[in-house]
Amino acid sequence: MPDAQASPSHVLLRDDATRWATAPPERTVLAVIHNVTSATRLLDLLAPFEGDSRVQVLFTCTGSSAFDAGIREFVAARQLPYVPWEEAKRQKFDLAVSSSRGGELQAIDAPLIGAPHGAGYNKYLPRTPDTGHRTPDTGHRTPEAFGLDAEWLTHDGELIPSAVVLSHDEQRERLRRGCPQAVPASVVAGDPCMDTLRAGLPFREEYRAALGLLPGQKLLVLTSTWGRHSLLGADFGLVRRALAELPHDEYRVLAAVHPNVWYGHGGWQVRTWLAPCLRAGLLLPAPESDVWKAALPAADAFIGDHGSLTLYAAALGIPGLLGAFGHDVVAAGSPMELLGAALPRVDAHEPLERQLRRAVTARAGDERLARIGDLVTSRPMRAAALLRRLYYARLGLDEPADPAVPRPVSLPLPLPTERRSPGTPPxxxxxxxxxxxxxxxxxxxxxxxxxxxxxxxxxxxxxxxxxxxxxxxxxxxxxxxxxxxxxxxxxxxxxxxxxxxxxxxxxxxxxxxxxxxxxxxxxxxxxxxxxxxxxxxxxxxxxxxxxxxxxxxxxxxxxxxxxxxxxxxxxxxxxxxxxxx
Known part of the structure; x- marks a missing residue:
C-alpha cells in the first residue's frame, strides 16, 4: 500500500497532477459528507457545476455521524472521487461545500459554504448528548434551530463557514438571534430540492407510470423521518393500517423512510419488520435513492411527521395528515412548527380513507397551508442560478454561458420487488x-x-x-x-x-x-x-x-x-x- 502521508490518495492532489490528469482543473472543490442523508442533499447543491470541466469536485466524509453506515456504498455506486478525511484536512482547496454542520469543519483549508440538508432549518440538535434538558445551556437564551445557532456555526468564537446558505428570508432573523456574527455571511439562495420537485409537477403521469401505478389509481406516500417521535417510531403499525384499510385496487402505498432508519437498524431489519406490508403491495424505495422526488409529484395524498419530506409535500399542495410529530425537537417559530399546528392528526378510531378524503377536500381552500408552503423558499425556481453565482464568485471564475435551471428528477427505475410467495396473497x-x-x-x-x-x-x-x-x-x-x-x-x-x-x-x-x-x-x-x-x-x-x-x-x-x-x-x-x- 502506498504511504498516504507521503502521497495523496487522489491523483488530482499530487504535486505532479497535471501529468496524469486528462482535464486538469482550474479549481478544486471539496464536497463534505456527514452521512447518507447529507450526501443526497449535497448532490443537489453541486448540480450548478454540471458541464464545467474547469471545476473538479472531490468528496470526503467527516466520520462524525452516528449513522455512518452506507456511505462507502453510496460513494462507490455513484463513482464519487473520494478523499479520506484526514487527508482532506491536510490539503488546500479552492472551495468547500457542506450540507451539515457536523464534524471538524473548521479544519478545512478552504472557504466553506454551509447549506441546510433538509427543507430549511426546522429542528433542534445539541452537540452534546441529552442530559435531561432539550438543549444545552446557552446562557438562558432560547436556542435556534440546528444550523442557525452559534453552537454549530462557530469554533473558539470564530465563524466557521464563509457563507451560510438560507432558503428563505425569514431564516435571516432567526440566524440573527442565534448567531449575529453570521448574518453578514448569509445568502438567501432558495431550495434546490424544492425547485426540483416543482419542476417535476408537469411530469406527474410519467412518474406515476414509472412507479407502477395504473391509470386511475391513487398514490399515498408515507413519509417518516428518524427517531422515536417519527411516524415509524411512534406508530410502526400505521403502514400496516394504510394497506389494510385502503382498497387494494384503488390505492398504492409508498413509504419514504429516512436513511437514518435504514442505516441505524439495517436494511434487512427494516424490510423484515415491513415484510407483511411488502407482501401486501407496499412500495419501499432504497434509502439512498431519489425515488421520493418522483413520488411526491405523483402523490394524491401523504401521511407524514416532522421530517422535511412532510414540509415539501405540503408545499407542493398535496393533501395530508400527520401520523406523528416530534414537538420537542421542532424549532420554535419554524415553518415545521406552523405545519404541525395546521395539519390534522390521524385518528385511530375513524376509517383512514374517510380521513384522507376529508384532507383532500380541506386542502383546496386552506390558505394557511399555502402560506406555510411559501416559507420553504423565498426564491422559487432560482436556487440553481443563485448557488452558481455564489460558488463562482468565491472561485473567481466566470459562470458558464448556459443558464442554471432546475430540472425534474429522472424517472425512477422499476422498484426492486421483494421475494414473496409464488401464490397471490389472500x-x-x-x-x-x-x-x-x-x-x-x-x-x-x-x-x-x-x-x-x-x-x-x-x-x-x-x-x-x-x-x-x-x-x-x-x-x-x-x-x-x-x-x-x-x-x-x-x-x-x-x-x-x-x-x-x-x-x-x-x-x-x-x-x-x-x-x-x-x-x-x-x-x-x-x-x-x-x-x-x-x-x-x-x-x-x-x-x-x-x-x-x-x-x-x-x-x-x-x-x-x-x-x-x-x-x-x-x-x-x-x-x-x-x-x-
Missing amino acids: VLVDHRAPAAGGGALSLRRYPAAVQGARAGHLTDPHVVATEGEPDARWAHSADVLLARPPAPGETHRAAAARLLQQYPGCSLVAFAEGEAGCTTYARSGQRTTAAWEAPHSPVYTAAVAASALFVAANTSNLSAATLVVDVADGIPPARLTVRQQ
Missing part, C-alpha cells in the same frame, strides 16, 4: 350489489394478512385465497379458491372436486382462463365461465372475475349474462360476460 372482498334497476356490482378488495384485529371498514367480506396458501387462516376460510392448473391427466372438474373436498368451507373453485377470465366450479356442480370485455383496466383480473361470480351466485338480482363490475373510484367499471354450463 384478500378480503367487500361488495355492494347494484339496485334492482341496474348499475355496477361494487367490489373492494383488501389484503387479508395485514388486517389484524381491526376490520371496521369491512361490512360482510368474503375471502379469496390461492391454492397452496401457507397461512391456514385463509386457506381454510376461503370462500373462493384460486386453483393451480390441474395435475397431468386430471380434468378441471376433477381438480375442483378434490379442492372442494379438501376445503369444506370453500364455495367456489376458480381456474384462470385466457385474458384475465376464469372458469369456476361450485359445490352444486355448476360450471361457469366469465371473460372481461375489452377494453378494461388491468385491475380486472381472474381473481376479480371469480369474486364477481361468487357474489352473483349468492345475490338474487345478479343473474344476468353480463355483469358490470366496479373495483375502484377513478377506474372505469368493466363488463364481465358470464356463461353457465
Whole structure:
C-alpha cells in the first residue's frame, strides 16, 4: 500500500497532477459528507457545476455521524472521487461545500459554504448528548434551530463557514438571534430540492407510470423521518393500517423512510419488520435513492411527521395528515412548527380513507397551508442560478454561458420487488350489489394478512385465497379458491372436486382462463365461465372475475349474462360476460 502521508490518495492532489490528469482543473472543490442523508442533499447543491470541466469536485466524509453506515456504498455506486478525511484536512482547496454542520469543519483549508440538508432549518440538535434538558445551556437564551445557532456555526468564537446558505428570508432573523456574527455571511439562495420537485409537477403521469401505478389509481406516500417521535417510531403499525384499510385496487402505498432508519437498524431489519406490508403491495424505495422526488409529484395524498419530506409535500399542495410529530425537537417559530399546528392528526378510531378524503377536500381552500408552503423558499425556481453565482464568485471564475435551471428528477427505475410467495396473497372482498334497476356490482378488495384485529371498514367480506396458501387462516376460510392448473391427466372438474373436498368451507373453485377470465366450479356442480370485455383496466383480473361470480351466485338480482363490475373510484367499471354450463 502506498504511504498516504507521503502521497495523496487522489491523483488530482499530487504535486505532479497535471501529468496524469486528462482535464486538469482550474479549481478544486471539496464536497463534505456527514452521512447518507447529507450526501443526497449535497448532490443537489453541486448540480450548478454540471458541464464545467474547469471545476473538479472531490468528496470526503467527516466520520462524525452516528449513522455512518452506507456511505462507502453510496460513494462507490455513484463513482464519487473520494478523499479520506484526514487527508482532506491536510490539503488546500479552492472551495468547500457542506450540507451539515457536523464534524471538524473548521479544519478545512478552504472557504466553506454551509447549506441546510433538509427543507430549511426546522429542528433542534445539541452537540452534546441529552442530559435531561432539550438543549444545552446557552446562557438562558432560547436556542435556534440546528444550523442557525452559534453552537454549530462557530469554533473558539470564530465563524466557521464563509457563507451560510438560507432558503428563505425569514431564516435571516432567526440566524440573527442565534448567531449575529453570521448574518453578514448569509445568502438567501432558495431550495434546490424544492425547485426540483416543482419542476417535476408537469411530469406527474410519467412518474406515476414509472412507479407502477395504473391509470386511475391513487398514490399515498408515507413519509417518516428518524427517531422515536417519527411516524415509524411512534406508530410502526400505521403502514400496516394504510394497506389494510385502503382498497387494494384503488390505492398504492409508498413509504419514504429516512436513511437514518435504514442505516441505524439495517436494511434487512427494516424490510423484515415491513415484510407483511411488502407482501401486501407496499412500495419501499432504497434509502439512498431519489425515488421520493418522483413520488411526491405523483402523490394524491401523504401521511407524514416532522421530517422535511412532510414540509415539501405540503408545499407542493398535496393533501395530508400527520401520523406523528416530534414537538420537542421542532424549532420554535419554524415553518415545521406552523405545519404541525395546521395539519390534522390521524385518528385511530375513524376509517383512514374517510380521513384522507376529508384532507383532500380541506386542502383546496386552506390558505394557511399555502402560506406555510411559501416559507420553504423565498426564491422559487432560482436556487440553481443563485448557488452558481455564489460558488463562482468565491472561485473567481466566470459562470458558464448556459443558464442554471432546475430540472425534474429522472424517472425512477422499476422498484426492486421483494421475494414473496409464488401464490397471490389472500384478500378480503367487500361488495355492494347494484339496485334492482341496474348499475355496477361494487367490489373492494383488501389484503387479508395485514388486517389484524381491526376490520371496521369491512361490512360482510368474503375471502379469496390461492391454492397452496401457507397461512391456514385463509386457506381454510376461503370462500373462493384460486386453483393451480390441474395435475397431468386430471380434468378441471376433477381438480375442483378434490379442492372442494379438501376445503369444506370453500364455495367456489376458480381456474384462470385466457385474458384475465376464469372458469369456476361450485359445490352444486355448476360450471361457469366469465371473460372481461375489452377494453378494461388491468385491475380486472381472474381473481376479480371469480369474486364477481361468487357474489352473483349468492345475490338474487345478479343473474344476468353480463355483469358490470366496479373495483375502484377513478377506474372505469368493466363488463364481465358470464356463461353457465
